[in-house]
Amino acid sequence: MRARWWAALLHFALCGCAATAAPAGEGGGPTEIHYTFTVPESLAHIHARVCFEGPAPSELMCGVRWGREYLRAARSGSGQALPVREQRVQLDGVGRDACIEYEVALQDVADTYGALYAERRGDALMSNLALWLWRPPAWRSAREVTAAFELPEGMAVSVPWAQRADGRYRLDETAFAYLAYAMFGRFDVERFRVPGAEVEVARLDGLSPELGASVRPWIETAARMVAQPLGRFPRERAQVIVIPSNPREQPVGFGTVSRGGGPSIGVFLPRNSDLTRMQRDWVAVHEFSHLYHPFVERGDAWLSEGMATYYQEVLRARAGLQTPERAWQRLWEGAARGRAADHTLERESEEMFFNFSFPMVYWAGAAFALMADVELRKRGGDAASLDAVMAELAECCSAASRPWSARRVVARMDRIAGEPVFERLVARWVRGPRLPDLGPLYEELGVVVDEDGAVELRPAPAAALRDAIMRVDPELAGRVQRLGRL
Numbered sequence: 001m002r003a004r005w006w007a008a009l010l011h012f013a014l015c016g017c018a019a020t021a022a023p024a025g026e027g028g029g030p031t032e033i034h035y036t037f038t039v040p041e042s043l044a045h046i047h048a049r050v051c052f053e054g055p056a057p058s059e060l061m062c063g064v065r066w067g068r069e070y071l072r073a074a075r076s077g078s079g080q081a082l083p084v085r086e087q088r089v090q091l092d093g094v095g096r097d098a099c100i101e102y103e104v105a106l107q108d109v110a111d112t113y114g115a116l117y118a119e120r121r122g123d124a125l126m127s128n129l130a131l132w133l134w135r136p137p138a139w140r141s142a143r144e145v146t147a148a149f150e151l152p153e154g155m156a157v158s159v160p161w162a163q164r165a166d167g168r169y170r171l172d173e174t175a176f177a178y179l180a181y182a183m184f185g186r187f188d189v190e191r192f193r194v195p196g197a198e199v200e201v202a203r204l205d206g207l208s209p210e211l212g213a214s215v216r217p218w219i220e221t222a223a224r225m226v227a228q229p230l231g232r233f234p235r236e237r238a239q240v241i242v243i244p245s246n247p248r249e250q251p252v253g254f255g256t257v258s259r260g261g262g263p264s265i266g267v268f269l270p271r272n273s274d275l276t277r278m279q280r281d282w283v284a285v286h287e288f289s290h291l292y293h294p295f296v297e298r299g300d301a302w303l304s305e306g307m308a309t310y311y312q313e314v315l316r317a318r319a320g321l322q323t324p325e326r327a328w329q330r331l332w333e334g335a336a337r338g339r340a341a342d343h344t345l346e347r348e349s350e351e352m353f354f355n356f357s358f359p360m361v362y363w364a365g366a367a368f369a370l371m372a373d374v375e376l377r378k379r380g381g382d383a384a385s386l387d388a389v390m391a392e393l394a395e396c397c398s399a400a401s402r403p404w405s406a407r408r409v410v411a412r413m414d415r416i417a418g419e420p421v422f423e424r425l426v427a428r429w430v431r432g433p434r435l436p437d438l439g440p441l442y443e444e445l446g447v448v449v450d451e452d453g454a455v456e457l458r459p460a461p462a463a464a465l466r467d468a469i470m471r472v473d474p475e476l477a478g479r480v481q482r483l484g485r486l
């Protein structure tokens, strides 16, 4: 049961897309859609008023398959009940420039489903946005979509959407295409800047004051690490949702990245954690690293997870949070998991959700990323490292509103690199019979790992290149150290 629940969660987290795929718009729908959401003091439900400019769409649907069960009232502007057929609110006869209303019982979802969809803690409620952001099927054809909230005095909201000067939020295509979370009520929210971005951290109740105060420096550490290779954070803003969880051994629990209407990460934080261990942990920096690339199709996780797994190790070394030796060791041991593979990395990746080969796929992907980084560094020129390729990839493609295949991302990275560096490695190590073997590469780099896992960095032809990958960035390391002293 537990394993199945985790599989569902991982599926959802990695997919990051709403359960119901909406078809592209074909015109004929509204040119503008404006939502106004009202939440009562009790947080029991959310009320939506939706106004269309131009003709009303034929129907509204929920991004969660069973969402209709929690829809409480759908009415036209004149108060007439709207019929619901096949999980969709029917809007025939609503007319032009009209408004409709509906309500979603959030507390009931929280009582039934918990953190994946809605979670209530004290005076705040976190929920999957797709539950209450009912959308027309042809949402891509709307020229403008906005949303606003009317909340009781003192109540706050956190959403991943961009806020306009007039206070309304602007929803781009990704708001309907991908998963996203919101928090309402009375909760701690902190905003701060890192190079290139504003970060908003919202957390549910349940942390000690000391641990609560550690959240911001921990998230800022991760955000600054991810900004390091590019000189700026890969996106202009990011929402972070922190959910306190039961005590456990690991300093940080499960993390996920979502992209609906803007980038966001969600993280479970065990109540017995502490800042030093949180800063050294990999989860937050891994999730943020996914923002270097566009959303990659689930079956191609070897690429997206490989990049994020590689950067979680490299960036912690550059921030002085682990030694280069430790990073080399982890990459080595991670890649060794691939020796047990029965199929190509491409196929292991496609079947990852059925045979639970997550670690093998993640670490084989990280070995692929290391191989690409070394190739690029050997070659020199404009895109002389994976960092340089990620900088351009983030710029052009991280905010894409449709999932990309690995093939497409690889083609784009090769275009940035100016030659098929990535495709050559894919042919050998992703479509080839064996998963990435770091043996010859480590020899060339002068990285020697003994049987106990101890690492020695020896003189070697490519030693300078090796050291450049994991070199401590003094500015980043200094900043991280200061953040660690609360």
Ligand SMILES: [Zn+2]
Pocket (backbone or CB within 6 Å): 286, 287, 290, 304, 305, 308
């Ligand atoms: Zn990941």
